[in-house]
Every structure is written in structure tokens, then in C-alpha cells.
Amino acid sequence: MFAARTTIRLAAAALAWLAAGAACAAPAKAAQELPPKASLADVIKASKPSDWRPLDPENTIYMDLPTGRVVIELAPGFAPRTAANIRALVREKYFDDLFIIRSQDGFVVQWGDPDEEKPKPFKAAKTIQAEFTAPMASVGGFTRLKDGDVYAPQVGHVNGFPVARDPSSGRAWLAHCPAMVGVARDTGADTGNGSQLYVVTGHAPRHLDRNITVVGRVVSGMPLLSVQPRGLGAAGFYEKPEQRMPLRLVRMAADVPEAERSRFEVMRTDSATYQAAVEAQRNRGGPWAKFATGKIDLCNAPIPVREQK
Known part of the structure; x- marks a missing residue:
């Protein structure tokens, strides 16, 4: 009797196992x-003039390369002393005829003076107090993303810049998203004065947040920077002078004749x-997308830019 019951149980288990296998082997339902939804292009097309703001010429830098123009917008609300020093460096033509000196794969492109033994002199400040964070109350309106973040309690945008903040400390900071411009420094926190700058060209190195002064972002010309050949020296620095691309002219937009200015507008992130x-972007519709993630990362939240002809 025991053996018979055991046989029946084993047979039932085998049938259940076969049924489960058949279910797994069956083709999944499509x-x-x-449903179709408005795309980013649709939203931009339907936008109103009031949804956009022009770049401030006093906080816009034109960096002309042999291959074209890079347009950088400074964020003085987050780094006022550093932004002022960079404007001073530009106006004394410090960056003219310097070089792109570093291109580290999947990381950053950096420009400045490659000569450490006899560096190009400048009149602007040699030492600037680090501006890794700023008081939340001083940086303007904050448009928060609801999606959360690994590196900060809150993330969102201020005036078009990607921002993280910590209400418990009352501090906010610019995030190391692609196209953001930071101030290169040595080990000391106060060793970055703006005479060497870098732009994030690869995956967002958010671990650098609150460790380096971030002073702005590239609003146009990223392909000219990200296409730079990778440096083979340590940290992507170029080992041979002929590998470096020269900076032809670097000017504040306010100092360029109006007819020669680039007319870019940034979508207002408080709109x-x-x-x-x-x-x-958070919930893409069909027919191409088959799954809507329902989430968006700070560095993937688009900040549309357009040029007025």
C-alpha cells in the first residue's frame, strides 16, 4: 500500500513538472x-515663445576651434567667484592660442595651458575659494524631478541647469551630467581658478559632485569636443604637441558684435x-517603444536648446 501511494504521488509530480515545462515552452503572448504619446519633438513644436529664454551675453562664452564654435553658458548663481574669474580670464584673452590638452575615453575633454614649467601668465586671480555647493536660497527657483536619485535627496533643474540638493544642509550643487563644465584642480580644494576647464563627454561621473566646482554647461558644440581623439597618456592627456587642438579665439558673447553672435535659446525649466x-521622455509612447519605464534620470532629462536664425 505504501509503495502504491508513493508511485501515485511520484506520477502526479511528474505530470505537474511536465505541465510546467510545457507552459514555459509555450510562446509568450505579444x-x-x-498607445501613441506626444514626443519630445512634438512638445518643442507646440511650445510658445514664453517657454524659452535667450542666453545672457554676459554669461555666455564663445570658444572658437578650427572646426567650429563651442557655446558655453556660465552659472554664476552656483559659482559666482569662479564665473567672475573665468570672465576676467576670457577678457584678458588668456585662453587664445591655448589648447585642448586631454580627452579621456568616456569621461572628459579638458582645455588650458599644457606647459607646467613655463605657464602662460594671467592677471586674473590665481586662487579662488572652492565653490562645490551653494546655499539653496541663493540659486533661484528649483523644479524638482519626482523620480529620485542615487547621489542626492532631491534633484531637478534651476534655470536650465541640472541640480542636486540636500534640504537638511540647505545646500545645492550642479550635477556632473554630460555637457557640464567643471574647473580642473589639484589636490587642494582651492586650487581650481578656472584657467583649466573640462566638459563631461561620457557617462555622468556623479561621484565628482561636491568635489569639484561646476561652473556651467555647453549648450552648443558638444560634437566638436566629444570627437576629439583619445589621449594615450595618463588620464587621457596628449603626449605630443601635435595632438592638441588649438583654441583660436575665446570671447564673452557680450564683447562680440551683435551680428556675429550665436542666437541660442534654452527652454525654461520652470515652465x-x-x-x-x-x-x-519618462513615458515614451508607441509604436516604436514597447515598454514605458515610468522613470527618468536627472542626466537624461532633456533640456532643449534651439538656435534662432
Whole structure:
């Protein structure tokens, strides 16, 4: 009797196992198609003039390379002393005829003076107190993302710049997202004065947040920087002078004749239209997208820029 009952139980278990295997082998049902939704391009097309702001010429830098123009917007609300020193360096033409000196794969492109033994002199300040963070109350309106973040309690945007902040300390800081411009420094916190700058060209190195002064972002010309050949020296520095691309002219937009200025506008990140732009990326609709993530990362939240002709 015991043996018979055991045989029946084993047979039942075998049938259940075979049924489970058959279910696994059966072709999965096609995923339900996502309904069409407005794309980022649709949101931009439907935007109003009031959804955009022009760049401030006094905080806009034109860095002309042999291959074209790079446009940088400074963020003096987060780094006022450093931004002022960079403007002073530009106006005394310090950067003219210097070089792109470093291109580290998947990381940054850096420019400045490659000569450490006989560096190019300048009149601007040699030492600037580090501006890794700023008081939340002093940086302007904050548009928060609801999605959360690994590196900070809150993330969002201030005036078009990606920002992280910690309400418990009352501090905010610019995040190391692609296209953000930072101030190169040595070991000492106060050793970055703006005479060497870098731009993030690869995956967002957010571990650098609150360790380096971030002073702005590239709003146009990133392909000219990210296409630079990779340096083979330590940390991507170029080992041979002929590998470095020269900076032809570097000027504040305010000092360039109006007819020669680039006319870029940035979408206002405190606008309802920008919220729609984020939502279009957070939950992409069909037919191409098959799955809507329902989330967006700070560094993947688009900040649209357009040029007025």
C-alpha cells in the first residue's frame, strides 16, 4: 500500500513538472502595444515663445576651434567667484592660442595651458575659494524631478541647469551630467581658478559632485569636443604637441558684435512645457517603444536648446 501511494504521488509530480515545462515552452503572448504619446519633438513644436529664454551675453562664452564654435553658458548663481574669474580670464584673452590638452575615453575633454614649467601668465586671480555647493536660497527657483536619485535627496533643474540638493544642509550643487563644465584642480580644494576647464563627454561621473566646482554647461558644440581623439597618456592627456587642438579665439558673447553672435535659446525649466518634455521622455509612447519605464534620470532629462536664425 505504501509503495502504491508513493508511485501515485511520484506520477502526479511528474505530470505537474511536465505541465510546467510545457507552459514555459509555450510562446509568450505579444506585449500590448503602447498607445501613441506626444514626443519630445512634438512638445518643442507646440511650445510658445514664453517657454524659452535667450542666453545672457554676459554669461555666455564663445570658444572658437578650427572646426567650429563651442557655446558655453556660465552659472554664476552656483559659482559666482569662479564665473567672475573665468570672465576676467576670457577678457584678458588668456585662453587664445591655448589648447585642448586631454580627452579621456568616456569621461572628459579638458582645455588650458599644457606647459607646467613655463605657464602662460594671467592677471586674473590665481586662487579662488572652492565653490562645490551653494546655499539653496541663493540659486533661484528649483523644479524638482519626482523620480529620485542615487547621489542626492532631491534633484531637478534651476534655470536650465541640472541640480542636486540636500534640504537638511540647505545646500545645492550642479550635477556632473554630460555637457557640464567643471574647473580642473589639484589636490587642494582651492586650487581650481578656472584657467583649466573640462566638459563631461561620457557617462555622468556623479561621484565628482561636491568635489569639484561646476561652473556651467555647453549648450552648443558638444560634437566638436566629444570627437576629439583619445589621449594615450595618463588620464587621457596628449603626449605630443601635435595632438592638441588649438583654441583660436575665446570671447564673452557680450564683447562680440551683435551680428556675429550665436542666437541660442534654452527652454525654461520652470515652465509647464518643460514638464511635458520630461514626461515625454519618462513615458515614451508607441509604436516604436514597447515598454514605458515610468522613470527618468536627472542626466537624461532633456533640456532643449534651439538656435534662432
